[in-house]
Amino acid sequence: MILIGLCLFQDCPSRQEIQGSLKQVQKLLSAHEASYLQSLRNLKKKINLLQSNAGRQASKAINSTCMKLDAPVNGRKLGKSHSIGHEVHFLCDPGYELVGSESRICQENLIWSGQQPTCRDINECASSPCLNGGTCMDEVNQFSCVCAKGWAGATCQNHTHHRAATTGPFVRPSRCTIVQGTTHCTCEPGYTISGRDSNTCTDIDECELFHNGQAGRLCLHACVNTAGGYRCSCPVGYDVTQDGRSCRDIDECATRQNNCTNDQMCINTYGGFQCVRVDCPKIPNATYVKTSPMRCERNPCPVDNKACSQAPNSFSYHYLAVVSNLSAPRVMFRVSALRQMGDTLRFSLLGGRQARRHFTVQRSDRLTGQLMLVSPVQGPATLEAEVEMSELERRVHLGKYITKVTMFVSQYEF
Structure with a gap:
């Protein structure tokens, strides 16, 4: 009906042109339909996995804790949870050394791994610090010397005459x-x-x-x-x-020597740590949901919202800790597609002058691109780079995926 109405006022297209246009529309709709169906399948798998995990957690909720562990005498315990998979750490007071397991994990059989540690007094007299026949007396975190006749000093080093x-x-x-x-x-x-x-x-x-x-x-x-x-x-x-x-x-994240809050992730760096929080981006005409601690995926777009369909399909975040003056060129990160829907896969580097000064993106094979460090970096410094992976079918955009890499450069080279 629409095509007939148009023919009254302008020249009608030929049947061959109409068929060609319909084929292009049909191919584009097929590609969008395949992408939408794949997204639905992935979402269904994730929902099933979450339901399965929730069921297993519910079945373990009853009596799913190990017996309480006490801190060793002259020491302390780090960690309060006694649930399966949780870990506790033990430290000794100054002047004492740990004997036994430094950390213990609550296992599936509700038995703690390792052995209960004890804190043993360090024998400061083991190195025989008292000279000239002096007798060493071990004390907490120190020692004293009882000197022989004719000698004095902290270690009986001085002749009194x-x-x-x-x-x-x-x-x-x-x-x-x-x-x-x-x-x-x-x-x-x-x-x-x-x-x-x-x-x-x-x-x-x-x-x-x-x-x-x-x-x-x-x-x-x-x-x-x-x-x-x-x-x-x-x-x-x-x-x-x-x-x-x-x-x-020192791994401050593993030893819990950090001040990161519950909504932050602790990233260990050389000589310190960083507390990071991953929030999904705010982009006009598109919304994102966090599907893992380091990944955000775009919600399905309305059929008539072209701006939404052109927004990135996903954002993933990665953090690297490196030493100062790392030699270059060097591969720092790889981005790869598990499968390819279109006929072309492109990789490109996003960001400003600083990112392009230190990084470049190269293709290593048909499905993989790699972020390259092209010049050494003097620490301390924090560098950021974004790698965009785009899928195309006969030059028609099918989707793009953004990988954000943050590199923490330490102050020292060792």
């Missing part, structure tokens, strides 16, 4: 003996004779003396000179490794 007096922990008297009428004086390890004064020993500053030795620096971060020795220190957010030289990142 010696003429030289100490002026602090970095200056100590030497030990002198007379052999065949000749006096020989020596110093404790970490000290050396002070010039011509054989009666006085001064501390050796190992940090300065071995700063650039043949075997490399004593410490990979910072060296602290101590009386008779040295120690390596690390910046906030790091622990000294077992070799005593390097630094190891």
